[in-house]
Amino acid sequence: MASIQASSDYQAFRDRGTGILVGLAAGDRNGGPIQMALVLAETLEKSTPVYNPVDVFQGYSDWHANGTGIDAWDTGPIAQKLLHQFKVQSSSKTKSYAEHLEILENRSLVLDQQLKGLTAGVNAVHRVAPLVLAPFLSDEEELIDAARQESRLTHWSLISQNTCAIFVVIVRHLLFGKTILEAVDYIIKNENILSSETPIIISKLQEGLKSTIEYNSITQGGFCPEVLKASIYFIIHSNSFNEAMENSISFAGPCNYCPVLVGVLAGAIYGSSNISEDELHHCKLGIKARCIRSANKLLIGFNK
Numbered sequence: 495m496a497s498i499q500a501s502s503d504y505q506a507f508r509d510r511g512t513g514i515l516v517g518l519a520a521g522d523r524n525g526g527p528i529q530m531a532l533v534l535a536e537t538l539e540k541s542t543p544v545y546n547p548v549d550v551f552q553g554y555s556d557w558h559a560n561g562t563g564i565d566a567w568d569t570g571p572i573a574q575k576l577l578h579q580f581k582v583q584s585s586s587k588t589k590s591y592a593e594h595l596e597i598l599e600n601r602s603l604v605l606d607q608q609l610k611g612l613t614a615g616v617n618a619v620h621r622v623a624p625l626v627l628a629p630f631l632s633d634e635e636e637l638i639d640a641a642r643q644e645s646r647l648t649h650w651s652l653i654s655q656n657t658c659a660i661f662v663v664i665v666r667h668l669l670f671g672k673t674i675l676e677a678v679d680y681i682i683k684n685e686n687i688l689s690s691e692t693p694i695i696i697s698k699l700q701e702g703l704k705s706t707i708e709y710n711s712i713t714q715g716g717f718c719p720e721v722l723k724a725s726i727y728f729i730i731h732s733n734s735f736n737e738a739m740e741n742s743i744s745f746a747g748p749c750n751y752c753p754v755l756v757g758v759l760a761g762a763i764y765g766s767s768n769i770s771e772d773e774l775h776h777c778k779l780g781i782k783a784r785c786i787r788s789a790n791k792l793l794i795g796f797n798k
Contacts, residue, residue, distance in 0.1 A: 504797050509765035510669050511793040513735075514623050515785035517761020520739060520773040521753035526568025527620035528781060533557050534644070535624035535788040543630035545640045548594045551647050555580050564778060570617040570716075572609075573648040576601055599646055606650035614653035616718040616751050618645040622658045623758045624788070626665045629795025637662055638688070656689045657718040660699070661755070663688065668762035674729050678703060695719045702726030716751045725755035735764040739773055 515528075515535065522528040533553040541549055557563045558577045569577065579601055589597075606613045622644050631637040641658040649655075660681050667677035678699055681688060689695045701711070702723035712724040725742070732738035742756040761769060766786065774782055 506671070506765070507669070507796065508790065508793055509767050510671070510762050511627055512766040512786050512789040513761030513764060513769065514626060514665060514669065514758055515761070515789045516766040516769050516774070516782060517735070517757035517759075518620075518623055518754060519757070519777050519781050519785055520735075520761070520769055521742070521750075521755070521757025522620075523743065523750045523753065523776055524568040524748075525565025525778065526570075527617075527754045528777070528785075529557055529563070529565050530554060530569070530573075530617075530621040531624055532781075532784055532788065534621055535627065535792065536784075538624055538628050539788060539791050545625065545628065545631060545643070546591075547643050547647055548591055548598065550644070551580065551598055554647075570615055572605065572613055572615060573617050576605060576648050599650075602646055602648055602650045611651055613649045614651040614657070614718050615649060615716045616721045616755075618647075618649040618654050619657050619661050619718050619721065620754045622662055623665055624792070626662050626669055627789055627792040629792065632796070634663065634666070637666060653692050653695065654718055656692045657695050657722055660688050660695055661722065661758075665758060665762050668759065674726070674759065674763065675703070678726065695722070698723035699726060703730060712745070712752075714745065714747055714749060714751065716749065721751045721755060724752040725759060728752065728756050729759050729763070732760070735760045735768045736770065736773065 515531065518531055519528045534550055537550045537553045538545065555577055558566045558569065560578060560581045561567065561574070622641050625631055625637060625640050625644065631640055638659045641662045642655040645655040645658040664677045664681060667680060668674065681699060682696060685696050698719040699722065703726060712727050713720050724745070728738050728742040728745070732741060738756050738760040739753065742753040746753050
């Protein structure tokens with residue numbers, strides 16, 4: 495999965511790639527996830543050819559602006575607390591990268607311990623999709639490591655870390671033209687690598703795939719394996735981007751948990767060319783343009 499050579503193949507590939515970010519924007523009816531995802535995407539552009547979690551978190555802090563940034567209210571309580579703590583207790587810029595990262599991770603770990611491990615909300619999974627677009631993370635192991643690291647910036651729970659890893663692998667397979675069934679089947683076959691310590695994620699994935707699943711068995715809550723299950727359900731039971739969006743948004747209510755992931759998955763399947771302007775009417779000015787520009791800038795690395 496390192497490069498796309500033929501021009502026709504690359505055009506379809508780019509359509510799916512831009513669809514990942516534009517789809518995320520379409521599914522995010524509250525605003526925080528797309529803002530954080532764009533911070534990650536735009537930091538990846540600048541930090542090529544590496545994923546630098548310290549720079550990413552600084553970007554989140556700059557955007558959040560102690561709660562005054564655009565849609566900064568929609569970060570969830572865990573990220574909100576750590577972003578506020580970072581602003582108040584920001585370390586000296588003379589510290590090394592490793593020292594900065596250790597401080598960030600320690601704060602996340604301490605919060606996880608204080609919350610008795612209950613840091614498996616979906617915030618990290620909501621924002622992690624841009625990693626899929628980074629050509630310098632074309633190696634799957636590196637992509638998985640980056641996704642887990644991204645989760646550890648805020649959501650230390652192994653369930654969150656592994657859900658992030660599983661989600662980016664699914665989306666990477668969709669980006670390269672695999673079907674959702676092929677992508678999820680790959681995850682299940684590689685459970686030992688991706689989720690051996692957290693079998694609940696694979697269990698929820700399998701439940702979401704079942705054609706006989708009852709609608710009332712999916713939930714509106716923010717526990718990330720349940721959100722992933724609901725997202726898979728709506729992708730499997732839809733035949734277009736619009737149908738997947740409409741059904742998931744109608745189900746999700748104001749908390750808006752699963753539509754963000756549905757938007758990413760459906761965008762990767764159907765491409766940005768199949769996302770209508772009506773699906774983006776709620777977005778802040780310039781969001782779609784930022785999504786397309788950032789995705790294209792990252793994706794060009796796959797065409798070398």
